[in-house]
Amino acid sequence: LAVQSVPLLTLSRGTDRVTTDISTKERLLEAAEKLFSRDGFDGVSIRDLAAAAGVNVAAVNYHFGSKENLHHQVLERLLIPKRERLVAAIERTSAESDGRPSLEDLIRAFVSHHLHDALAHPDGEHLLRLMAALLADPRHGGDVLFRELILPVHRVFHAALLRAEPRLDSRQATWIIGSMVGQLLHFIMRRTHAHAVLRELDDPAEAARYFPAMEMAIEDYIEHIAAHVTRFSTGGALAVASGD
Amino acid sequence: LAVQSVPLLTLSRGTDRVTTDISTKERLLEAAEKLFSRDGFDGVSIRDLAAAAGVNVAAVNYHFGSKENLHHQVLERLLIPKRERLVAAIERTSAESDGRPSLEDLIRAFVSHHLHDALAHPDGEHLLRLMAALLADPRHGGDVLFRELILPVHRVFHAALLRAEPRLDSRQATWIIGSMVGQLLHFIMRRTHAHAVLRELDDPAEAARYFPAMEMAIEDYIEHIAAHVTRFSTGGALAVASGD
DNA sequence: TGTACATCAGTGAACGCGCGTTCACTGATGTAC
DNA sequence: TGTACATCAGTGAACGCGCGTTCACTGATGTAC
Numbered sequence A, B: 001l002a003v004q005s006v007p008l009l010t011l012s013r014g015t016d017r018v019t020t021d022i023s024t025k026e027r028l029l030e031a032a033e034k035l036f037s038r039d040g041f042d043g044v045s046i047r048d049l050a051a052a053a054g055v056n057v058a059a060v061n062y063h064f065g066s067k068e069n070l071h072h073q074v075l076e077r078l079l080i081p082k083r084e085r086l087v088a089a090i091e092r093t094s095a096e097s098d099g100r101p102s103l104e105d106l107i108r109a110f111v112s113h114h115l116h117d118a119l120a121h122p123d124g125e126h127l128l129r130l131m132a133a134l135l136a137d138p139r140h141g142g143d144v145l146f147r148e149l150i151l152p153v154h155r156v157f158h159a160a161l162l163r164a165e166p167r168l169d170s171r172q173a174t175w176i177i178g179s180m181v182g183q184l185l186h187f188i189m190r191r192t193h194a195h196a197v198l199r200e201l202d203d204p205a206e207a208a209r210y211f212p213a214m215e216m217a218i219e220d221y222i223e224h225i226a227a228h229v230t231r232f233s234t235g236g237a238l239a240v241a242s243g244d
Numbered sequence C, D: 001t002g003t004a005c006a007t008c009a010g011t012g013a014a015c016g017c018g019c020g021t022t023c024a025c026t027g028a029t030g031t032a033c
Helices: A024-039 A046-053 A058-064 A067-099 A103-119 A124-136 A142-164 A170-198 A204-210 A218-242 B024-039 B046-053 B058-064 B067-099 B103-119 B124-136 B142-164 B170-198 B204-210 B218-242
Strands: A010-012 A019-021 B010-012 B019-021
Touching: A024 A046, A024 A058, A024 A067, A024 A124, A046 A058, A046 A067, A058 A067, A067 A103, A067 A124, A067 A142, A103 A124, A103 A142, A103 A170, A103 A218, A124 A142, A124 A170, A124 B124, A124 B170, A142 A170, A142 B170, A142 B204, A170 A218, A170 B124, A170 B142, A170 B170, A170 B204, A170 B218, A204 B142, A204 B170, A218 B170, A218 B218, B024 B046, B024 B058, B024 B067, B024 B124, B046 B058, B046 B067, B058 B067, B067 B103, B067 B124, B067 B142, B103 B124, B103 B142, B103 B170, B103 B218, B124 B142, B124 B170, B142 B170, B170 B218
Parallel strands: none
Antiparallel strands: none
């Protein structure tokens, strides 16, 4: 009767073999991740979710209590692993070169991990579109995004930046992170939405000038953009650090 | 009976004085700009719009044919003047110093104009939130944003960049613009949404570390961020231009 | 100038539809004694 | 081991509500002759 919270995977009994049986709850989470990321919170109805998961409409409220709470759980399920991957990547690089990696190495690691995680990780695209929606309109889960991902990652990278370039003060480091994150989000979204937008424009040649490299394979795009953002950001960070 | 397109302002006759009388259509456009920018296309109902404008529900379909078309007209009404302000600002700077402004001056003009226009211009905040929504989900009007604003501004600034720094090739200039626009959008949205997000977090002190300068007056924030983005981007662009 | 008709902006009520949620229920499994 | 009851996942149908749009209509103004 009440809202469940624990069993994400049940073992079906009643047959002579014990087989893994994906529960209604898990099926709903999978379907919700896919649909919410594609169409947004308001763009998905409970009937859409139930149909995609192959379950009854009442199942959403039975297992999650509300559509809002299902969305919240979808976010947490993606955000927490992503945070842990990111923090681990930053700390791994911070520990290199006897705990004093160069500014460029640190920036390269952050940029490269971010791009790979967003564009090549299996969960990446879903999470990315959910994050983009939250950054434009934080009303449905913006607090979760900040608490579970943005603030923890900021804290770790901020400390690493100050160690790698001691001339920076705290606020400068914060703005540099903002400059890097802004670039990364822009280039990631650009890739994700390029085709959707280009399709609607009258003049494909003009649009292709704004979106060069869209015909590249995703791995090539990642390498290309990682190289650009690393070079640009290292130059930018050094300019800030050496400024008056 | 049919969808109207021309008269945005009518002069009321029938009184002995001729007074300006804001028409139902204009009232709807004003209300729609405010509500769509605050709550998004799906977050606003025709009844909300009619109530805010003080007109009948049927007026939206009478004057605009559909909710979608009203949204479209709201976008065009904001995007076209913004494009013209931006293009004029870039061309003004390009013409300085005998048509050869320094890379830093060009970048400063672009950054500074963008920040002022987004954060201090009367239409700025509405347009900004509409643009953020379109960049996250271009389904309702993304084509208008690209055609009327992004592509024309890109073309003009791209040409100006190549003139100011001839070592850049076309693709490098495009990526540099992407790096700049990404930073600008990030810092603009950060200011806009800071308070909404911070209110929901448990630990205000931690959040304030991520959002320093939020207590600044808006003019100080603009100057502060313009100085950072200009320095960072000039350093970044020179690093790209001088790279192998 | 007067009259007949057309065109206009705007209205109030209703249309059918999809929405999130709730309710009473089923049938399988777990637990107590 | 058997029986009675509790707990569970899941269901089908219905709830009331707000949605975008449409319809028949009003009354003021413009136009033709």
